[in-house]
Amino acid sequence: MGKLTRRARAKADYLGFLGAREWPLAASGLGVVLGVVTILPSAVGVVLSVVALALGVATFTRDVRLLRRRWAGFEFTTIAAPFPTAELPPPAAYPEPAYLAVPARGTALVSAAIDRELWTERHTIDVAEEPYRLPPALKATAPHVLPLRARGRLLFNGPIVGMRGDPLPAAGARPAPVRLHRARFFDAVCSNELGALRITRVDTGEEYDLRKAELTDTAGALRELSSSTLADLVGVSTVAFTTDGKLVTVRQSSLNSVSGLLLAPSGSGSLEPRDLRTPDGGRRRLLHTAVRAGMERELCEESGLRPADVRGTKVVGFARWMERGAKPEFFGLTELAVDSAEVTRRRPGSGERLYSAGLTLFDVDLPAIGAALAGGVPLSEALPPRLWEDGSLPLLLALRAAAAWQAARV
Incomplete structure (x- = not known):
């Protein structure tokens, strides 16, 4: 039912x-x-x-x-070529920026300095009073884009949280609050998701390229989130480890709108307005507590685990997913209070089974991966082959960030 x-x-x-x-x-x-x-x-x-x-x-x-x-009157084609990172430099305000491209999965803008800043848990949040509205140009294309993106998939226009600020380090002072806004999922489908499409008017041959129209600032670099016009829904993903050291991954079904049939993190989805509230109905004021709430909610929904099975989650990384309109993504590392045998007995709710084909557990040595990455070994060689070959981009990025955090603690 x-x-x-x-x-x-x-x-x-x-x-x-x-x-x-x-x-x-x-x-x-x-x-x-x-x-x-x-x-x-x-x-x-x-x-x-x-x-x-x-x-x-x-x-x-x-x-x-x-x-x-x-x-x-419109023709839509998928842009299969890798994201043109050479044509879109990172924002000047991002410290230690680097593009990480994974064949057939996507491209992410990462920053080791931003990750380290997140470990300090100093960022606060400020939620806008007015919800996000599609700008006129994107609103005009929405009726054409949505049928294309919804074809063969199950999409829900549920409430989400977008981001209009960047979690940048602030030397010697508390960073400025990160601005958030409320939106709906279809706002993101009709804005951020245009990054992977080429839209051409049949009568004039004119092309609309989101990467040039919406992602590029006046200096020719990638816009900061603070000046973006897109919905920029906040992605939250965490990798969870059992008490006997097993990594929990979710096998995505073909109905997933992103990363179908790939291995996903233990919990992965979008930040929602309910994650901005404490259990007693109060407002969360710290970025890491809101993001952590979203990660653990997604983890429980997709794995069948209960909140009591989670010992704690650490927010360990941040990236921007370029093919998805450079949307923000946060990554976490979760310690579970149950072993792998108990995890395999759990089942997600019937609604989640539309998207999940089950759980797969792996032996993963995070400290060893972190040491390899710190020594200059590429991510493709530092990770176990199965995870590199079958892992979704959020899974690979989450493991990278978690391993770096583990290495820094040694």
Whole structure:
């Protein structure tokens, strides 16, 4: 029943989002319906109702044709080439920036200095009063983009949290608060997710490239999150280890909109407004407590673990996923209070089984990986081959950040 309910909710979210933007067509359709149900028994009433019905049908038919023409006026192609990092330097304010490209998975902007700053847990948050709104240019393309992105997938227009600030280090002082905002998932689909598409107008041949239009600042570098116009939903991922040292990974199903059929972190998803509240309903004021709440919530939802099974989570890293509109991603390391045998007996809720094909546990020596990375060994060689070959980008980045944190503690 859970799977059927989630499928119905996904379809309702999809139709509601499109309907809100194509309301003239819906109004015409309503006119047709009203013309049918208001036919009166009198001769004059019948004539007037038939005329009204004919006009409604004509208007509705015209609107359908116009809508089909508009939707057919764009061509969408997936950009398969690696992200052009050479054409988009990192923001000047990012210390020690580096692009990390993983074949067939994606490209991330990472910063060891930002990761180390997160370990100090000094960042506070400030939540905007007004929710995020798509800018006019992106709002105009939304009805065309959403059907393409939703094809063959289950997408829900649930509440998410976006980011309008950068977790940058501040020498000798507390960093400025990181600005957050509330948004909906379809806002991100129709903004950040355009980064992997090439959109061409059929009549003029004009191309819309999000990377040039929205990601590039006046100096030709990548925009900081503080000046972005995208939804920039906050990704939260954590790698959890059992009491007997096993790494828990989630095998993604084909229905996942991102990283389908790959190994995902123990918990991975998006920060939600409920993560900004404490259990007693108060407001969280520190970035790491909000992010940690989101990581542990996703971990429990996707693995079937309970909050009591989690000893603690440390936020260990940050990156920006370039193919997804340079959206922010946070990574954590979770210590569990149960062993691998207990984990394998757990089952996620029926709704999550649409996206998860089960759990896979691995023997992973984080300190050894951290030492190898510190010695200059590439991530592809430092990680176990199976994880490098089958791991999603969030899993690989989470392991990288967790290993670096472990190495720094030695």
